[in-house]
Amino acid sequence: MPSITTLFTRISENLEDSSNRFYTQATILKSIQDAYYLLSAYADSKVKSATLVWPANTTYLNLESRLSNFLKILGVYYPAQRRFLAPRSVELLDKLATRWEVTVGFPYVFVMLDHRYMGVYQQPSSDVTFTIYYTEVGEHLSDNSNIIVSDEGFRLLENYATGDCLESSIELAKASFWLDSFFGKLELYKESQRDILAASIVNALGESLGKTGLSISTVIPAAQSIIETPLGTMNGSNVTFVLSYEPQANSLALYLNDVLLVLNTDYTLSNGTDITLSTAPNYGEYLRAEYTHL
């Protein structure tokens, strides 16, 4: 991995100022910092995971204050239930349940209220632990920092910082040469990071399983999530309704008028897809099923 000292040297050479007469090390470092912030934020080049204890009866937590350099969520794993929480938008949850922020129960959905606050639906009644996968923005750099980027990323930092220094000296034609090179390769770099990102997670999962050569599909089978109104008549007498797919084990959440129904108390599930309610819903009431299926 090339060091920041190498980067200083290369940029000074690009600027034809090896003795740092016109461009001080502090000036170059500032340009490298700008490049590092921009590159890491745009290309998802820094992936992390962390264990987060979610306190009981809590809807939101500020991830920015809990995870240093936090940028954005990739996924939330719920180890006790061996499942990932489903990502949803606040708008969708608002449509499904107007009081979702104060609903206590089994957490199976996460949302980002804004870029800092992550919410879960439903809020747990006791403390639970999640594993959060997220990306970081580049950290604050100093003269002897270690910059962890690929060789290609390193070249991009060099291009941007060189162009940025030249721009500050109003050498705009030369600056454009270096900056165009940076922006021209940025999208390609982001794509390459995405592949590396997926591969690194799969490798890590494989190591924990004691397996090698796993593909994404063998580690995490592609489940589909669905929210639907089960098929059946609301007339005050009918109690049978049918789902479109067979839910995966423990994944079904059934609601009547936004109130969660309890399996084997308020309803039963048979033949994989058949729901029988203990009380017949009336016309105008709203039945909703949320589940995953393969």
Add this chain to the structure above:
Amino acid sequence: MIFSSETIQRFAEDGEEWVARTLRCIRQRISLSITAGVSEYELPSYVLGVSRLLWCGTKLSSTRSASLDFKFADLIGFTADMQGTPQCYFMSDATPRTIKFYPTPSIGIAKATIGLYSSEIPYRVILDIYRTPGTSEDDEDTRLFYWALPWLIKHYVEYKCYSQEGKAQDLELANYHKKQFDEKLRLLQLIYSDMFSFRPKAFMPTSPTLTSRHREFNLPEKYIQE
């Protein structure tokens, strides 16, 4: 120095506000103090818009219709002076910082400054707002992303400085920085929208429950150590 530090500071603040207005990326949660019998409330001047409103934990719907009185009159026999628990709120384009509740609140509710993301949700009237940037003394939550300010706002400042009439005016330089600002603002917009897209989905399917295959593998509770 060609430009005074006051000029640079002023343009830096203008630039930050421009970005906040364009991307609507500074969000905050505030609460309202409600007085029984009063339907209209003035929001603080930093509010650019309201994305959601919770009345004691219940999300109220918004309407842009100016004929709300008639709408309610038709539907539920609503009258303008009717009081009760508000069912929706109204904000006009003409008065974007005035919020009006329907029906008029029949009870008073005090505002809170803490616990708006947790314990106070069931007891307060909470607004999720888009806002202009706070000052440097304000809470960091009210500022633009610290990691974007250095590479973005400098172009806005230089664009504005070199556009000014006077000896230092240089329209070529101004245009160069305007182009850089627009390009980088577009990048920030992409970064910001990506924060809510939960990619890459290749390894994070929408809602998987780990099935029998994983139980065969005797999957440990914690997959990856920090």
